[in-house]
Amino acid sequence: xxxxxxxxxxxxxxxxxxxxxxxxxRRFADLIQSSVTAIVIRSKIENFLQEVGKYGAHKxxxxxxxxxxxxxxxxxxxxxxxxxxxxxQAIIVxxxxxxxxxxxxxxxxxxxxxIAMNCLNIRESDQGNLVCKKEMCGGKIISEIxxxxxxxxxxxxxxxxxxxxxxxxxxxxxxxxxxxxPRLKLISKNVNKAEIxxxxxxxxxxxxxxxxxxxxxxxxxxxxxxxGAVGASRSAVDRGWRPFSDQVGQTGKTVxxxxxxxxxxxxxxxxxxGMIGSKVIVAINKxxxxxxxxxxxxxxxxxxxxxxxxxxxxxxxxxSV
Amino acid sequence: METVVLVKQVPSTELDKIPIxxxxxxxxDDMIMNPYCEMALEEALRIRxxxxxxxxxxxxxxxxxxxxxxxxxxxxxxxxILIITDRPDQLWIAKILARELKQIPFDLILAGxxxxxxxxxxxxxxxxxxxxxxxxxxxxxxxxxxxxxxxxRSVDRGTDRVEASLPVLCTATRGLNEPRxxxxxxxxxxxxxxxxxxxxxxxxxxxxxxxVSLKYRPERKSGRIIEGDSAAEKAEELIxxxxxxxxxxxx
Numbered sequence: 001x002x003x004x005x006x007x008x009x010x011x012x013x014x015x016x017x018x019x020x021x022x023x024x025x026r027r028f029a030d031l032i033q034s035s036v037t038a039i040v041i042r043s044k045i046e047n048f049l050q051e052v053g054k055y056g057a058h059k060x061x062x063x064x065x066x067x068x069x070x071x072x073x074x075x076x077x078x079x080x081x082x083x084x085x086x087x088x089q090a091i092i093v094x095x096x097x098x099x100x101x102x103x104x105x106x107x108x109x110x111x112x113x114x115i116a117m118n119c120l121n122i123r124e125s126d127q128g129n130l131v132c133k134k135e136m137c138g139g140k141i142i143s144e145i146x147x148x149x150x151x152x153x154x155x156x157x158x159x160x161x162x163x164x165x166x167x168x169x170x171x172x173x174x175x176x177x178x179x180x181x182p183r184l185k186l187i188s189k190n191v192n193k194a195e196i197x198x199x200x201x202x203x204x205x206x207x208x209x210x211x212x213x214x215x216x217x218x219x220x221x222x223x224x225x226x227x228g229a230v231g232a233s234r235s236a237v238d239r240g241w242r243p244f245s246d247q248v249g250q251t252g253k254t255v256x257x258x259x260x261x262x263x264x265x266x267x268x269x270x271x272x273x274g275m276i277g278s279k280v281i282v283a284i285n286k287x288x289x290x291x292x293x294x295x296x297x298x299x300x301x302x303x304x305x306x307x308x309x310x311x312x313x314x315x316x317x318x319x320s321v
Numbered sequence: 322m323e324t325v326v327l328v329k330q331v332p333s334t335e336l337d338k339i340p341i342x343x344x345x346x347x348x349x350d351d352m353i354m355n356p357y358c359e360m361a362l363e364e365a366l367r368i369r370x371x372x373x374x375x376x377x378x379x380x381x382x383x384x385x386x387x388x389x390x391x392x393x394x395x396x397x398x399x400x401x402i403l404i405i406t407d408r409p410d411q412l413w414i415a416k417i418l419a420r421e422l423k424q425i426p427f428d429l430i431l432a433g434x435x436x437x438x439x440x441x442x443x444x445x446x447x448x449x450x451x452x453x454x455x456x457x458x459x460x461x462x463x464x465x466x467x468x469x470x471x472x473x474r475s476v477d478r479g480t481d482r483v484e485a486s487l488p489v490l491c492t493a494t495r496g497l498n499e500p501r502x503x504x505x506x507x508x509x510x511x512x513x514x515x516x517x518x519x520x521x522x523x524x525x526x527x528x529x530x531x532x533v534s535l536k537y538r539p540e541r542k543s544g545r546i547i548e549g550d551s552a553a554e555k556a557e558e559l560i561x562x563x564x565x566x567x568x569x570x571x572x
Contacts, residue, residue: 010478071483073456098476102458105446108412114528115412117441131533137332137339137438143535149528183455185484192479199477226570244461244496245475250334250437251356251495259569270334276538280569282559297544298562300555310556318572
């Protein structure tokens with residue numbers, strides 16, 4: 001059974017989450033003695049296409065579409081379905097980004113596939129079935145989903161899979177597809193200045209009600225020192241201090257960075273739901289009884305406006321040595 | 322403007338440990354309407370204020386799903402449909418919905434970006450595909466024109482403004498609106514409203530995505546409070562712990 005990977009690019013570069021999907025797909029393909037085919041949809045073929053081989057693809061199918069078609073999930077689905085339906089059976093891996101989730105969902109309806117979204121891991125059961133591990137209820141529950149049928153779609157949670165280099169000789173196949181007119185038109189695009197996407201950041205510094213105002217520059221400084229991103233609790237977002245897209249929690253983003261530093265966040269169940277899967281949690285809060293301390297690996301009771309500047313100073317001192 | 326809103330009942334976010342039964346289903350009476358579905362319905366109510374028409378709320382699930390439809394009616398929807406089925410599989414639910422929606426006229430379908438229990442974001446776009454209409458996910462702003470819609474959607478690196486001809490399916494996410502609270506009047510009114518009910522048993526042979534295990538996340542070991550005489554001392558000890566003990570940062 002061939003393994004396909006749906007790739008995603010931004011500004012003439014593959015996304016990091018695509019490399020995660022390729023790496024994971026390759027490791028799994030090696031396990032079941034299969035091969036990996038990457039699917040790239042773009043307006044013109046470019047040198048960076050070679051990168052899919054670096055992360056494990058044996059072959060790439062390059063589908064050429066107009067720029068205007070690149071925002072229509074329906075066109076993507078049509079192309080991917082046509083490539084995959086040449087096979088009798090297939091495993092399709094994508095990263096569960098905004099675009100990835102939508103395409104996977106449409107594809108599952110189009111080709112009658114089983115599907116599991118936001119997966120952390122894939123394994124083969126003793127019966128040879130595909131089993132995906134994922135979180136439910138904001139990380140309170142870990143579930144396993146068994147996929148059956150000829151086509152199986154796996155949406156990997158961004159940041160969950162390790163990137164591994166395979167440096168495979170890449171076979172490139174360029175193909176033309178007949179697709180209809182795009183039904184979705186892009187009018188304008190507004191790109192965040194933040195360089196690192198919150199959902200896939202390795203380090204996150206988050207602020208809550210304890211920030212007291214909309215000035216998050218202290219947290220931004222610490223985040224940039226760590227090469228990470230800034231997040232926020234629902235209280236901070238509701239007060240208008242941070243954009244909705246920064247919210248971590250049950251009705252915001254679910255994150256699992258290597259390090260999560262919660263500053264002035266009390267730790268409501270709904271916030272914990274979004275970050276409980278973090279590898280290491282640090283809490284800085286004035287209130288020694290704040291629930292966040294119950295899940296924190298390291299806690300500092302104190303004023304974040306005194307503690308965080310000292311953390312920044314300490315890191316800067318060590319960097320300069 | 323005819324709007325259909327997909328709603329789902331989920332375990333309350335306040336629950337620390339959600340009870341699970343032997344069939345690997347959540348078993349609790351402490352259920353709420355999925356917060357993202359609330360946002361979808363709120364948007365439908367606001368659209369109706371300017372563009373008239375009616376709103377139908379529809380839910381597919383077990384008997385519990387009736388509460389989601391009832392809440393939808395209490396919030397202000399005009400019609401309610403409940404479809405009871407024996408399989409919680411997302412593709413199956415999308416197929417049931419597609420069959421139902423082929424019988425009702427609609428201009429717009431609104432759904433939640435995801436349900437907070439399954440966290441999958443599958444049913445909405447899968448339904449759009451079965452109905453052969455565009456899907457616009459993670460919508461944080463909607464403007465309706467005569468026969469088209471403009472949406473601001475949240476993407477991984479910012480926002481996009483996109484346009485499509487109606488009918489369209491949109492999924493709502495945080496930032497779109499702040500859902501209203503239920504009024505007593507609305508609750509009383511909804512009690513008298515009739516919900517169209519049907520049962521659909523799984524018959525078609527479609528591939529299955531089946532939950533084979535549900536476990537509580539192992540509790541995090543409670544860590545330690547870093548002591549020190551000054552902020553500087555505490556900060557230094559924290560960095561030492563993160564670099565040497567936890568080995569999570571390298572400086």
